[in-house]
Amino acid sequence: MNKKRSRQFFFLFVTVVFLIAFWGQSRAVQAETSDPFSLPHALSPDPIYRMTTHRSNEKIVYLTFDDGPSPMTEQLLDLLDRFHAKATFFMLQPSILKYPQSVRRMRDEGFALGLHGVSHNFRKLYRSKKSVIQEMTTAQKALQQVAQVQARFIRTPYGSSPFMKLKYRKAMVEQGFIMWDWNIDSQDWRLQNWRFNTRTIQKVQQLEKQKETPVILLHDMPTTVRAIEPLLKYLHDRHYEMRAITPSMHPLQFRLQ
Incomplete structure (x- = not known):
């Protein structure tokens, strides 16, 4: 017994x-496979101020496009597809509502969708932390309506410095947003036609020597789309992997001034 x-x-x-x-x-397994956009805010990675390359043979670049979508977005997506490139789009609320088909195509083809606010007016946007939150949540609702995506990525117009004060940044984190800046400004809004390509390629070469991963600021606008193919060809021919940002990455941000 x-x-x-x-x-x-x-x-x-x-x-x-x-x-x-x-x-x-x-x-x-559940933690690894759960929807990254539904991660608790506490699990949002801390920001970094320099994006270093992890392996000596690693060649990754993050293309980011602000201000879209636009009448040229479909052509831009065709170009990116041709070079097997993914990118991240930080979009304005009025444009999201105006070009919903382009937004849904981005979603369906695996591009990262982010928010750029509503007005793009720094006097209105940065009036208070409440005004920043209001613009981003308004854009977030529009993206949810159009593409059923609960976006967390944001890029504040003109970048986070010097306008995004510490209390603004804390408020955005509390709302679950992940803010991204850049380390290469193509200046495509100023250096139109082929000239912004030359500047950007030079900056990519500099960061490669410094063992840093490029995060390139571009704009979804006609002059950029018409001229960007040489930049994409350069990156493709030199075996750069053009990726979209993901929620698990530490977001690159400017240092608080």
Whole structure:
């Protein structure tokens, strides 16, 4: 009887250990495969101020486009597809509502969707932390309406410095937003036609020597789309992998001034 009872306790103990291990493994798998856009705010990665290359042979670049979508977005997406490139789009609320088909195509083809606010007016946008939140949540609702995407990525117009004060940044984190800046400004809004390509390529070469990963600021506008192919060809021919940003990445931000 005692031996039988001992065997029963032994099998019970083994069963309990197995169930605990199985539960823990299931939780781990769930954490790895859960929707990244629904991660708790506390799990949002801390910002970094320099994006270093992790491996000596790593060649990654992050193309980011502000101010869209536009009448040229479809042509831009065709170009990116041709060079097997992904990118991140920080979009304005009025444009999201005006070009919903382009937004849905971005979503369907695996581009990252982010927010750029509503007005692009720094006097209006940066009046208070409440005004920044209001613009980003308004754009967020528009993107949700058009593409059923709960976007967390934001890029504040003109970049986070010097307008995004510490209390503004904290408020955005509390709202669950992840703010991104850049380390290469193409200046495509100023250096139109081929000239912004030359500047950007030079900056990419500099960062490569410094073992840094480029995050390039571009704009979804006609002059850029018409002239950007040489830049994409340069990156493709030199075996750069053009990726979209993801929620698990540490966001690159300007240092608070």
